[in-house]
Amino acid sequence: xxxxxxxxxxxxxxxxxxxxxxxxxxxxxxxxxxxxxxxxxxxxxxxxxxxxxxxxxxxxxxxxxxxxxxxxxxxxxxxxxxxxxxxxxxxxxxxxxxxxxxxxxxxxxxxxxxxxxxxxxxxxxxxxxxxxxxxxxxxxxxxxxxxxxxxxxxxxxxxxxxxxxxxxxxxxxxxxxxxxxxxxxxxxxxxxxxxxxxxxxxxxxxxxxxxxxxxxxxxxxxxxxxxxxxxxxxxxxxxxxxxxxxxxxxxxxxxxxxxxxxxxxxxxxxxxxxxxxxxxxxxxxxxxxxxxxxxxxxxxxxxxxxxxxxxxxxxxxxxxxxxxxxxxxxxxxxxx
Numbered sequence: 001x002x003x004x005x006x007x008x009x010x011x012x013x014x015x016x017x018x019x020x021x022x023x024x025x026x027x028x029x030x031x032x033x034x035x036x037x038x039x040x041x042x043x044x045x046x047x048x049x050x051x052x053x054x055x056x057x058x059x060x061x062x063x064x065x066x067x068x069x070x071x072x073x074x075x076x077x078x079x080x081x082x083x084x085x086x087x088x089x090x091x092x093x094x095x096x097x098x099x100x101x102x103x104x105x106x107x108x109x110x111x112x113x114x115x116x117x118x119x120x121x122x123x124x125x126x127x128x129x130x131x132x133x134x135x136x137x138x139x140x141x142x143x144x145x146x147x148x149x150x151x152x153x154x155x156x157x158x159x160x161x162x163x164x165x166x167x168x169x170x171x172x173x174x175x176x177x178x179x180x181x182x183x184x185x186x187x188x189x190x191x192x193x194x195x196x197x198x199x200x201x202x203x204x205x206x207x208x209x210x211x212x213x214x215x216x217x218x219x220x221x222x223x224x225x226x227x228x229x230x231x232x233x234x235x236x237x238x239x240x241x242x243x244x245x246x247x248x249x250x251x252x253x254x255x256x257x258x259x260x261x262x263x264x265x266x267x268x269x270x271x272x273x274x275x276x277x278x279x280x281x282x283x284x285x286x287x288x289x290x291x292x293x294x295x296x297x298x299x300x301x302x303x304x305x306x307x308x309x310x311x312x313x314x315x316x317x318x319x320x321x322x323x324x325x326x327x328x329x330x331x332x333x334x335x336x
Contacts, residue, residue, distance in 0.1 A: 009258025013273035047279035049166040053225040057218030058250040065263030066122030070130035075241030078226025083146025083236030104223025112212030141238040156231035194263025
């Protein structure tokens with residue numbers, strides 16, 4: 001088997017990230033600036049934080065064979081609840097954070113119960129939930145609302161060297177979720193249900209539990225992203241989530257990271273690589289002062305090329321073990 005065949009989707013996404021670094025170094029250097037300056041590294045890592053939180057949760061629901069299109073509205077609602085409760089008072093920080101995260105998780109619980117209990121596809125279920133939350137936001141908020149205290153804003157404005165605190169929090173959350181997927185029964189059940197829900201059910205797995213848990217964690221992560229945006233902006237916004245396009249962009253980062261949209265196979269580490277690639281592309285194009293609308297063009301090209309590469313690698317021929325004809329081997333049979 002050649003070296004290319006041994007590469008997993010996670011290897012590929014980080015090779016693409018490395019190529020992006022090389023291209024970024026050359027392009028940014030041509031403008032007289034350094035791609036590796038502390039300010040530029042901080043800017044790239046800051047760009048990974050919000051999308052990273054949402055993509056972590058989106059990875060879980062896609063692994064379990066679902067989708068979540070309600071995340072941008074959960075982000076907006078979380079920012080509004082937190083900023084409204086805090087009202088500029090440091091003593092209200094804990095209450096604002098707890099309420100925002102509990103409400104976010106409750107939305108995820110509703111999504112999970114509808115998907116698992118009523119057998120509604122995640123695309124439709126979360127689209128409906130998102131529209132309900134969107135209608136609530138449009139009815140009750142006409143613009144920015146509330147105010148976060150200075151102490152809370154430091155979360156979005158401080159860092160350790162060039163690494164923002166928000167990025168460290170996001171990576172810590174990713175580490176916890178990664179351990180859950182690799183070391184716990186729930187994590188194994190997530191992969192099993194996403195791979196084949198009927199086989200998982202016949203194996204004795206309560207298939208509703210991982211589906212509900214994935215949706216709850218996804219909305220919880222979106223709530224964390226909303227809190228981070230509230231910390232950066234100093235206020236809550238009813239449109240901050242939808243304007244960021246975090247629903248489709250998070251799905252794109254997950255797909256770019258090598259997770260199958262059909263579920264059952266994927267890597268959270270690969271998702272983080274996809275988030276990093278998008279953050280670097282945005283940074284490079286901002287430094288070059290390229291038309292912002294071209295960012296979507298570049299993102300689209302990257303996604304299509306990545307999926308095409310993964311699709312070509314899903315069937316790899318190898319010699320037969322016992323003298324028969326060569327058989328096809330799927331990438332899932334290779335350790336991904």
